[in-house]
Amino acid sequence: MNRLTAILAATTCLSGAAFADDERIIVGFATAETGFMQAYDKPAQDAAMIRIAEINDAGGLLGKQIEVVNADTKTDRAEGAKAGLSVIDQGADLVVVSCDYDFGAPAALAAESNGLISFFLCAESIKAGIQGVGPNSFSASVLGAVQGATMAEWAYNKKEARTFYRLLDTWTEYNKSICDGFDWMMPQLADAELVGQDTFLNEDASIAAQITRIKSLPEEPDAIMLCTMMPGAVSAIKQLRAAGINSMILNGSGVDGSYWLSAVPDLSNFFVPVQGSIYGDDPNPAVNEFNAKYTEVTGGAPATQYTYPGYVMIDVWAKAVERAGTTETSAVVAELEKMKGEPTLFGPRTFTSELHHQNQARYLIVETNNGTPGVVDEWTISSPIPVADLMK
Amino acid sequence: MGGIMQVVFDALSLGSLYALGALGIALIFGVMRLVNFAHGDVIAFSVFALLWPSVDAVAIIFAGNLPWFLLIPFTLAVGAGLSVLSEVVVFRRFRRANPATMMIASFALGFVIRYFLLMLFSSRPKSISLLPGLSQPVEILGARIPLLQLITILVTIGVLIGLTAFLRRTRFGLEMRAAAENFTMARMLGVRANRVIMGAFALSGALAAAIALILGSQTGTANIMMGASVMLMAFIATVIGGMGSLAGAVIAGFALGAIATVMQVILPPDARAFRDAFVYGAVILVLIFRPQGLLAARGTKERV
Amino acid sequence: MARPSILRRTIATPLILSALLVAFALAAWFAGSRPFNQTVIDIFLQVVFVVGLYTFVGNSGVISFGHIAFACLGGYVAAWTTIKPMMKGSAMPGLPDWLMQMEIPYWAAALAGGGFAAFWALVFGAVLMRLSGIAASIATFAMLAMVNAIYSNWSSVTAATSSVVGIPILRSIWPYMIAAILAVFIAWAFSISRYGLALRAARDEPTAAAASGVNIARVRLIAFVISGAIMGAGGALYAHSIGIVTPDTFYLGLTFTTLSMLVVGGMGSLSGAVLGVLILSSLIQGLRWLEAGVQIGTSTIALPGGVQEIALGAVMILILMFRPTGIMGNSELTGRRARTEKPGEPGTT
Known part of the structure; x- marks a missing residue:
């Protein structure tokens, strides 16, 4: 984990000085760093960080390095709203919220009312999306x-x-x-x-x-x-x-x-x-490679499959940003909604204008x-x- | 016959847990009028003491690997130790405070214990195979029940008999009963307050550890919140049993276990989710008709 | 109702407390940071809850574990009356038609929430107020657990344990400040009213009060209803502050937070209720900043995660050790030299 932090810290310093504010691409994590949800948010967030590091190593997104900002929800709903506002104020283009719908919703609602995309790390309720939070909200997992x-x-x-x-x-x-x-x-x-x-x-x-x-x-x-x-x-x-x-x-x-x-x-x-096997016997060898990488970066193998949606989330979002050529919300949402069976490491993903979630997987x-x-x-x-x- | 016996055993085993919890709370309430909200966290702590601190998902078993004849005394000692420690460090300074202050202090203490565990172990429930031999099913009176259920009931009965003998036959027990009835008077008559109170805390902590062992082997899980629901029910049992009355606490504990089990059996599927609402409704009814509890302890009656 | 002299002698307390609250609001306004703004909104909501709790607990001396149930009732009223009818239809299909079509502004929802909670406080209170002491406390807890069990499972009307979303979010600080100040004034007005004085007399000297013709159950019921109304309005505003309600928000966690703030502040004192919130909230916030890391010179010093809660618990124990009746005890902020009110002469009649 230390290595990852160091890389990200370095990129933050570099790009922070080089670009004007609207030029930067920032992913804001309003997730639980302490309390009950921490055990669920942390692995998925680590997986997301791995994907971010991969993208940055490969030259970044739209030619820019992705930066990361964090705010702790303390596994508390009222704190969640604050954490959401906090990463938004720090210029987040994508607001990543807690794994669970109940705990993630306050931050996602804050993103929604500021016209930003929010992604639940691994919520599996239909309300973690259009039907609950609003038209700019998505979940990386399956219903x-x-x-x-x-x-x-x-x-x-x-x-x-x-x-x-x-x-x-x-x-x-x-x-x-x-x-x-x-x-x-x-x-x-x-x-x-x-x-x-x-x-x-x-x-x-x-x-x-x-x-x-x-x-x-x-x-x-x-x-x-x-x-x-x-x-x-x-x-x-x-x-x-x-x-x-x-x-x-x-x-x-x-x-x-x-x-x-x-x-x-x-x-x-x-x-x-x-969605993927943590037991080293996944039919897709790339998943087993990911497990090895995760172990190397965090010092421990994934404990459950809920690690994986974090990786999927950054993956699909970055693809949509790349295709839209901008991080602007409506363009990225439109690109995400065009995804039909988009291949990811952990199975195909589909988003439509009715459902920002997987109803078949x-x-x-x-x-x-x-x-x-x-x-x-x-x-x-x-x-x-x-x-x-x-x-x- | 088998069906009814099955329900009886279910009710008895759940009631045993509540009764043990209620005893632990009533013991302390008896000697110092403290409603100890940290009791549930002592339960959780006793289980976690068997693990080595780590935030990984896989639990590192530490004392949990001891053979049972060492494991059980170890856990009981941990519970008693933590409980006595809380008396010495915290509650001793609250002897003269009003009950509300003591209650909030005990809650704050529980909060500290809980977050201490959270820091050491993270919130992810840890798995622990405690006394695995107890998971075998046994056949008795036409009902097929897990061995653990039977042992829970037997242990509770054993504890009750032992405690009764202790309170009635030993000098220490006599002092404790005297203190529970009228603390000031007992003190004037030469009961050593600190010793009695520490004894009550030690017993209460050991009872919490006994619940921890039963819950731990029943659920196979160490979870930071594991003591909370038993503690709440135990707390209610203590009150409707008559605060400070040990026998009342035990009876009420068994009654609550029976009500919860019977509700689960007789309610139609749609209403089963509302089971707790019915149970708590019954609690209110009991309190309305017997505000002093089923067996009111002498000396705890309120004025007017 | 109250004699003008009492009014004049005690009016300083709510005024000083209001000034404190306004100071907090101005601090948030000048800071201009949205997360900090939200923090102060949260503090104001806690003030409403704790003052509501004080109105009953402080005056009657009966610890209630059940008041958060009224906040729950109020919070769901806000959900029922302010969510857009279209969204309501899918989340809570069991609502009656007239409620389904209703869409009212937040302040009306707060009033409705208060009214609904007051109604149920009257119903429950009529039964529970006959009890005293620990039996009453447990009965109020059973009431909380019942409300929670019902709201957690009645899917067609409360969407069960699922978060209800779509409640308009109100991020301006002023409505919350006004609500907190109103709560303080209502609590003050009640405590100097005939009923408030009678209730406190009954708290301190039940036999004497009953002998002088105080109907204890009745005055308790009045306090219960008024405090239920404050809690209900607070619950509705809470719903508007984060935009969601779930039954689980209004359960043991909030119950203990609010009770702790009241006891640490001083159970028998309105100033204690407000100061308890302000002091503990500031402490929590300070510890959180430390946890997030403080820049000292070139190095960042941060407490390990989770220390905040442990330190909070330890500080609460210490405060209670040295001030067993809480920070304010039974006295109020009057702007004059501190004078401890003897328990025997409540309200200094």
Whole structure:
């Protein structure tokens, strides 16, 4: 990381003196450097910095070096608004905001009202875009609903799953969106049956009552769609397995990573959709190269797939700026909206004037078998989820 | 039969957690009228003490690798130690302060502990395989439950019996009960205040550590906020049990666990998300009809 | 209502406090930095919340953990009444038609938020105000948890846990300053009114007050409703300051921040409520600057991230250690030589 900072610091000094204010290209990060969200923002931001360094090494953007300014949101919404205003006042052309929609929105709204492009590092709610923040807002990740839909369709086609159980943690919108995507897909799968559903809360000390409900079914379901996230996810998975439920467990990307697997020894029959593999077995060798580079720069390998959207974000934005020939908001937005299946390191990306998000995406399927995760398949849902269904 | 037993065990194991938490809060409240909001953070700290400080995603297990007969005393000692330390460094200077001041001071202390952990470990939940042997399911009375659930219930019953014996049979316990009933009077009659209060803090801290062990092995996660929800429920249990009444706290803890479990079972799916609203509604009802709590401790009645 | 002499003797307090608030606003105005402007807006909102909390807690002596629930109610009123009808339709389809079509200015939303919160304060208060002491505190907490659970799950009307966006953002500092000053004056007017005096008498000498014919539950209820209204209006303005509301903003975090500011400032004092906010907020801000790094000569000195919160907690403990009744105790800023008000003679009647 130190090397990266040094490079960027050097470029800041050089170009700062050389160009007039409107001549500079500045990316402003209004992200969490401290507090709860820091663990989620930092990796994606590091990935974004790697892409920025790559662009700068290759001669910059529109012939100029990209500069970076930061402001800390402290994982607080009111501070987020301040951080957004702070990077805008420092001349940001692109405002990068916190990974989570709830925490990123105040800064993104500040960018929107100043007519600037905002990019959520990895938000997966449709509101992180036109439908929530406004017409100049984008997200670098894929909608949570796509994850639920992908898992349902894949398990149905590849694993012959017919009976499904839906277990939703109502704590966050992300969790609900996974289950929404699952709900959207289910009616399209002939003779797939939802045999039961239940809810819990991420912070529940015990989900024994919910487990009892599953166990009282006449037959164990083929698959449990588990819509939750850390930290409650580990607890739920551990309790499900400890109760002797061996159904396959389908998840959103939020539980990706091997760092927590020690909590559930010998976990098997467990499936997660990811945009790229952190396990060194990605079918695309360029991803494995990126992992190596990330390890070299930051001193540690990526811990989850949520590192990757940061890289994608700078990648697509820089391409749009290059094509527009300017950093001016409306021109760049127009170029971004022209992207149809734009290839990136982590799958194709599409933006339209209706949706600044991915409602269909290629996902790698990671299976954890005997405590070891690895890529086993890839899947793209057969049709994109309509915007109207995402908005309900 | 099996179905009903299953619900009974679920309710008992959740209730056990709340009861242990409520005991920890009631013990301290009894001797110094302090509502200790740092209790939840003591729980979190006890789990994190098993890890080596690092902000990486992968937890570096430190004391967590000890065999169980060393691990359990170690964790209990950490909880008790931190709790006593907080008494010596902070709460000792608040003996004469009003309850609101003490409460905010305890909250501030919890805040310090939490952010200290956050600085050392980052906010990412850490995984830790504590006492993995307890994750096996066992069959009992027609219900198939995780071994840990059974142990939680047994441990709680054991702690309750042990604590009762301690409070009734030992001189220290007698002093503590006397102090809980009327602190000034007890002091005049020769009870050594500092010793009793430190004892209460040590017991309370050890109870927090016991919860930490149960939560840690149940969830497999060390999380900075992990003590918060148990602490809130425990706090409520302490109040509706009758502040300062240890038996009341335990009964109320089990009652809250039972209500939450039964609600989850009987509510229709659409209403289940509102479970907590019903639970808290029940709390208000209890307070309206029994403002002094289910078992009011003598000497805590308010004037008028 | 109050005798003119009380009015004359105590009017200095709200005037001094208002002058302090105006000074903060002018500082922000002269600094001209938008992030700093936003910081001061935040401080004014905290003043509204803490003064609202003081109106009940300070006068009645009952600690309330539930007042942030009223801010939540008010914040959602702002969302219901000020978002463009088109956006409302998709985020909160369950709203009744008349509410769906409504689009009112921010100040009207603040008033409506205050009114809505006051209504619910009346409903909850009618039940809860019979309780005292710690039972009342827990009951108010249960109320907060209930409101939070309902607002977090009622998707068609509150969009559940999802952030509601589209609330017009108001970045001018003056409306917030006016709101803070109004809150200070309302709190002052209540505390010198017949009910305020009766309530404080009941706080200090419940038996004597009840014997002199004070209906404790009733005067508490009045204070509860007024403070609920202030919190509700504050919640609505909070929504306008960042443009989003979520149930989770109005939960334990804000509850403890506001309570801490009140207790550190001095629970029984209006000046304490305002000073608690100003002092702790300035402290937080100062620590954040240190955390971001200070240029000294050629080197930058920065505290490691996270030290701010730890230092804040430590300072709060220290303040309370040396001033257990808070910075102001029970006394007010009067512009004259400090004179401690004895608990036995509230309001110096």
